Amino acid sequence: MKFSLRRDAIVAERPMMLEQAVSVVREGSGPEVVLVHGGAGPTTTWAGLESLRARWTLTSVYRRGFPPSPPPVDGSQDFEVDADDIAAVISDTCPHVVAHSYGTLGTLIAAARRPDSVRSLTIIEPPLYFVAGDDPLVARLRQLGDTVLSDGLDTDTARLREFLTLVGSPVADGQPLPAGAVAAVRRAHGGRLPGEARPRLEPIRAHGVPVLVASGGHAPALERICDGLAGVVDAQRVVTPGAGHFVPAAPGFAERLERFLASV
Template sequence: MDALAVHRWGDGPEVALVHGGAGPKTTWAGLDSLAERWSLLLVYRRGFPPSPPVAGLGQDFLIDAEDLASVFDEYRPHVVAHSYGVLGSLLAAVRNPWAVRSLTLIEPPLYFVADHDPAVARLRRLGDLVLTEGLDTDPAALREFLVLSGSPGIAEGPLPAAAAAAVRRAHHGRLPSQARPDLDALRGAGIPALVASGAHTPALETLCDALAIALDAHRVTAPGAGHFVAAAPGFADRLHTFLATGA
C-alpha cells in the first residue's frame, strides 16, 4: 500500500499527531505553540487527502495499524492520537512498543474497557449504529450520538456540514467495538501514557478513567472544546509538560 502523507512542522523531538474522524487541521487546532519545542508530524490517515484513499468501503483501524507502524518505526515519535485514530495507534504500538516514546490518548472509542457501564454501552451501540447506517441512521439516534461524542453545533434542523461530512467518512468503517488492543502488553512495556478528555460526556469520562487505570497512565481533563480536546484552554501546556517530563 502507498505510504501515508506526513507533514512536518516545528523543531525538536518528533511528536506524531494521529487524527480521528475529523482531519488534522480541525483536530489539532490549539497545538501551534508546541511547534516551538517539538517537531509535529501531522499524519493524514488513509482516506484524508493527500494520503491515499481507503482500501475498502470505510475507515479501518486494522489498516491504520499497518500504516502507522511504518510511521512509528521511521520516527520513533511521541504519539498523540485522537478518537478513532487511537485504535490503530495502539495496535501499532503493541506490535513494536520500542517505536513509541509515549502515548497521549484523547477520547478514544475503546468501549471494551468500561462496557459494563450502561452509559458507555449505550454510546457504543449508538456509535456502531451510525458507522453502519451513516446518514440514514434514525435522526434522533444520530443526533444523540453526535451530541454525546462532543460534536459542535448540533441542534434541531440540518446537521452542520462538518458533522455530516464526518458521518459520511465514518460510514461502513470497521466498528470500534471490535477493537481489542492488548493493554496489558503496553502497560508491561512501560510506555509513558496520558489519557485526556473534555468533560462534556459522562460516558467518555468513565471510559477514559478506566483506560487510564488499565495503562497506569496520567489522567487529564480539559473542558471547553468538546471532543476536540486539543483546542481546550491550557491543554497544549499540559501536553507539553507531559511530553517533556512524563516521558
C-alpha cells in the same frame, strides 16, 4: 513540508499489502510528536497545539480517506489498516504519539506490537469500550456509534444528533447538519466498528511506556472509558474541559501536554 512515506516491512498480527502510503505533514522543530486524528481531519483535530511547534516537530498523519492520503482500503475505514500505516510512520524514529478518537485504536494496536517504537503515548477520548466493563452509559455510546457507522446519514435523526453531540458536533433541533458533520458521517459510514477493537494493552504497560489519557469532561461515558484505560496501562490522567470532544483546543491542554512530553 509534505512527505509520503513508503511502508517498510512490518511484522503484524494481520499483514496488509499497502502499496500506497499515507501522507504526513511535518511542522516545527525539536523532538518529534506524531499526531493521529480520528473522524475529523488534522486541521480541526489539532487546533490549539500550534504553540508547540516552537519546541517540537509536529508530524500530522492523514488517515486514509483524508486527502492527500489515498482512499481507504476496500472503501471503508479500518483500525487494523491504520495500525499498519502508523507503524510505518513511527518505526524508525521512536517519537511521542498523540492520538484522538478513532485514531487511538490503530495507534494502540501499533504500539502494542512494538512498544519500543514509541517514546510516549497520549490517548484522547478513545472509543475503547471494553475497558469500561458493563457500564450502561458506555453501552449507549457504543450503540449510537455502531448505528451511525452502519447506517450513515440514514440514521434516525434524533440518534444521529445525539451521537454528534457526544463527539463534539452538536446540532440544534430543527437546524440542518453542518457540512463538516455531513462529510464526517459519510467518511465513517461502513467503517469497521470500534467495538471490534481489542488492542493488547499489557505490552504497553509491561514495557513501561509513559501514557497520558485525556478527556474533555463533557460526556460521562467517555470519562469512564478514559478512567478504565488509565487504570489498565497505569497512565497519567487529565480532564481538560472547554472544547468538548476536541480536547486539544481546550484552554490549558497544550501546556499540560507539553509538560507531559518534556517529562519523558
